[in-house]
Amino acid sequence: MTMAEVARAAGVSVMTVSYAYGQPGRVSDEARARVREAAERLGYPGPHPGARSLRRGRTGNLGVVLGEHLTYAFDDPQASRFLAGVAQVCADHGMALTLVPVTGGPSDVDRVTAAAVDAFVVWTTADDDPVIDAIAATGLPATVHGGPRRDDLAFVAVDDRAAARAAGIEVFAGARHPAVLSFPLDRARISSVSFGAPSNAGVTAHSGTSNVGVAPSDTVTTEAGPARATAGIDPEASTFRVTRQRLRGFRDAWAEAGGDWSQVRVAVCSTNSAREAEALAAELLTGPHACDAVAAMSDELALGTLRAAARLGLSVPGDLTLSGWDDTDAAAPAGLTTIAQSLRDQGARCARTALGHPAPGDRDTEVAWRLVRRVSTRRP
Amino acid sequence: MTMAEVARAAGVSVMTVSYAYGQPGRVSDEARARVREAAERLGYPGPHPGARSLRRGRTGNLGVVLGEHLTYAFDDPQASRFLAGVAQVCADHGMALTLVPVTGGPSDVDRVTAAAVDAFVVWTTADDDPVIDAIAATGLPATVHGGPRRDDLAFVAVDDRAAARAAGIEVFAGARHPAVLSFPLDRARISSVSFGAPSNAGVTAHSGTSNVGVAPSDTVTTEAGPARATAGIDPEASTFRVTRQRLRGFRDAWAEAGGDWSQVRVAVCSTNSAREAEALAAELLTGPHACDAVAAMSDELALGTLRAAARLGLSVPGDLTLSGWDDTDAAAPAGLTTIAQSLRDQGARCARTALGHPAPGDRDTEVAWRLVRRVSTRRP
DNA sequence: CTGTTAGCGCGTTCAG
DNA sequence: CTGAACGCGCTAACAG
Numbered sequence: 001m002t003m004a005e006v007a008r009a010a011g012v013s014v015m016t017v018s019y020a021y022g023q024p025g026r027v028s029d030e031a032r033a034r035v036r037e038a039a040e041r042l043g044y045p046g047p048h049p050g051a052r053s054l055r056r057g058r059t060g061n062l063g064v065v066l067g068e069h070l071t072y073a074f075d076d077p078q079a080s081r082f083l084a085g086v087a088q089v090c091a092d093h094g095m096a097l098t099l100v101p102v103t104g105g106p107s108d109v110d111r112v113t114a115a116a117v118d119a120f121v122v123w124t125t126a127d128d129d130p131v132i133d134a135i136a137a138t139g140l141p142a143t144v145h146g147g148p149r150r151d152d153l154a155f156v157a158v159d160d161r162a163a164a165r166a167a168g169i170e171v172f173a174g175a176r177h178p179a180v181l182s183f184p185l186d187r188a189r190i191s192s193v194s195f196g197a198p199s200n201a202g203v204t205a206h207s208g209t210s211n212v213g214v215a216p217s218d219t220v221t222t223e224a225g226p227a228r229a230t231a232g233i234d235p236e237a238s239t240f241r242v243t244r245q246r247l248r249g250f251r252d253a254w255a256e257a258g259g260d261w262s263q264v265r266v267a268v269c270s271t272n273s274a275r276e277a278e279a280l281a282a283e284l285l286t287g288p289h290a291c292d293a294v295a296a297m298s299d300e301l302a303l304g305t306l307r308a309a310a311r312l313g314l315s316v317p318g319d320l321t322l323s324g325w326d327d328t329d330a331a332a333p334a335g336l337t338t339i340a341q342s343l344r345d346q347g348a349r350c351a352r353t354a355l356g357h358p359a360p361g362d363r364d365t366e367v368a369w370r371l372v373r374r375v376s377t378r379r380p
Numbered sequence: 381m382t383m384a385e386v387a388r389a390a391g392v393s394v395m396t397v398s399y400a401y402g403q404p405g406r407v408s409d410e411a412r413a414r415v416r417e418a419a420e421r422l423g424y425p426g427p428h429p430g431a432r433s434l435r436r437g438r439t440g441n442l443g444v445v446l447g448e449h450l451t452y453a454f455d456d457p458q459a460s461r462f463l464a465g466v467a468q469v470c471a472d473h474g475m476a477l478t479l480v481p482v483t484g485g486p487s488d489v490d491r492v493t494a495a496a497v498d499a500f501v502v503w504t505t506a507d508d509d510p511v512i513d514a515i516a517a518t519g520l521p522a523t524v525h526g527g528p529r530r531d532d533l534a535f536v537a538v539d540d541r542a543a544a545r546a547a548g549i550e551v552f553a554g555a556r557h558p559a560v561l562s563f564p565l566d567r568a569r570i571s572s573v574s575f576g577a578p579s580n581a582g583v584t585a586h587s588g589t590s591n592v593g594v595a596p597s598d599t600v601t602t603e604a605g606p607a608r609a610t611a612g613i614d615p616e617a618s619t620f621r622v623t624r625q626r627l628r629g630f631r632d633a634w635a636e637a638g639g640d641w642s643q644v645r646v647a648v649c650s651t652n653s654a655r656e657a658e659a660l661a662a663e664l665l666t667g668p669h670a671c672d673a674v675a676a677m678s679d680e681l682a683l684g685t686l687r688a689a690a691r692l693g694l695s696v697p698g699d700l701t702l703s704g705w706d707d708t709d710a711a712a713p714a715g716l717t718t719i720a721q722s723l724r725d726q727g728a729r730c731a732r733t734a735l736g737h738p739a740p741g742d743r744d745t746e747v748a749w750r751l752v753r754r755v756s757t758r759r760p
Numbered sequence: 761c762t763g764t765t766a767g768c769g770c771g772t773t774c775a776g
Numbered sequence: 777c778t779g780a781a782c783g784c785g786c787t788a789a790c791a792g
Binding site: 049050069070071081088090091111113 | 423425426427428429430431432433434439440441443449450451453454455460461463464467468470471474475476477478479480481482483487491493494495496517518519
């Protein structure tokens, strides 16, 4: 069923049919009626989208790439909020939103280059993710959220280091045994509990070190994983820009309190889930190195920590101060001190930028964040 | 930057380049190396996805259409779980997931026909939604979740009527003033509070009727809205199959308890949100017709009801019995009696069916659900 | 307002 | 293993 057949049946030229669909005003009422009638009769579903976009040079699709398995788009609350903002802008412009099927394997590069889209939005991935090169190589407009930051791609993110410093100052105030509950450090996504380590440190032995989880089976587990777990956490070694900047910011805050990074215990979650956080937090909050302050990289992780504290009979902020990140709906009821930012707005901004429709402040204005003080920390 | 240019630069024919990408095994190592080198040098990003799919006759995209604004995909927890299942299957098959930009306006039909996809999955929409005809007209494989049910499209849904009956029997046991907290009745999505009405009833005046919300501005508000609000709720009049079947099921349950549908108060939410539910529930739980049993169509709505009850100082199940739907993570902690079903599995099933890769039981097995009894209802 | 021409970039033929 | 022709289905650009 092609346009030519409809044209023949309607007794008009192919271009008249094309116009009848694409620019109806350019065709006489009569011709349009005949075309519609013939199309109806033949069951012609309208111009073939693929052929049309080949000819026009645009697809009407905005591609979204996650540095994660595709299901993350709907499973992770942060990604979800971000994508809601992207979706809003897509709907405004009549663009479809195409989630490119990333699985973590090497074929992801091919899938990205095979995506028929007009622009890309990239949700946080690792600096060494080959997918990011593939995207840059397409030459299509692309905006990266969170990281990595590159000269050839647009970039949107809050100043994570400054925000982490602000949260750290708050949560570490008066603390003696601070801890950080962190996102994964790199693509191996190995969870661990250890102490901070200076960037130029060699292997520092810590008896408290342990591996709690394992990397997903389809992920390449590098030798760096276990090694790092015994070496302590070096912020500079993280290949996720967001994680790196937040670790730096927490380190800054503790340094300002006169402390040393090697005193800070760092638990790394392999996923952004309260469940996993609860298990890791239980480890942070018990034993000879039990912590009295936890700076978490998301509200989900902080909520898991709250649950662990409750189970251990620890009071907040009496025995433990705690901060989260994002100011999600659950943060206020839980009394959680947190960093407020709108991932939804940031998603919208990424989409606008990628589609070439920036709003007035999109290019220049910094992305907004603010510290929200609640009862999980002590300062007034 | 086309394939022909790469071929010229590499000193081979265009087809050699094509094979080098599409069927590398069919090309000599040397030719492949020269092609890769030339491509690298010229910055050729690989075969143009659009041209490739035009030629091949497949796009590698699974289209998803929601009977809602695009942001619903990420904002509504039920849609989100469903789509996580769809995404899982897409990732398994290396297919991209394209969310077709639906806004509720008349242009939605064009957007659907303009979608370059190999198959469609449709998330619950109204029987009279023109989008569903457009999808059928494309002739592409399509699977509808929830409704409408059509002979020409595959269909996946639980037996909502039977499940609602089961929940209703549970929650209405011993009740004197039952109520239903419902999803929207039709595309106008007007929220209201009124009583049930028999299907063949004329206009039944109810002084308790009120409009709580209004339809979104981009939605056509038909005259049926306000009129229906004063006429009482007739299950048969709902154009959303899921809503209709659940209303029928709740009616069945109350009838089995010897009651009449016109005694059942029905509050209709315009969205699936605890916030709106809280306001409507407050209305159900107060005044001369105060209810003592609420069957909600989702856990979100039930949780909103719980909040309203708490604020009014009502005890559950003492003063009020309550049931939800879906058995979400929040249901167990809240002690909510609910209908358990896996929207994630259903999403996966829809995707498999649409893509023509059904799993062993997909075609025949009924979709699973079960009643989960908790403390929000009274029976042992 | 309608028709003609000339491809968009690629991949499936089928020879060689 | 490689090359030449043809067309996937449509539309920009121009006549007429």
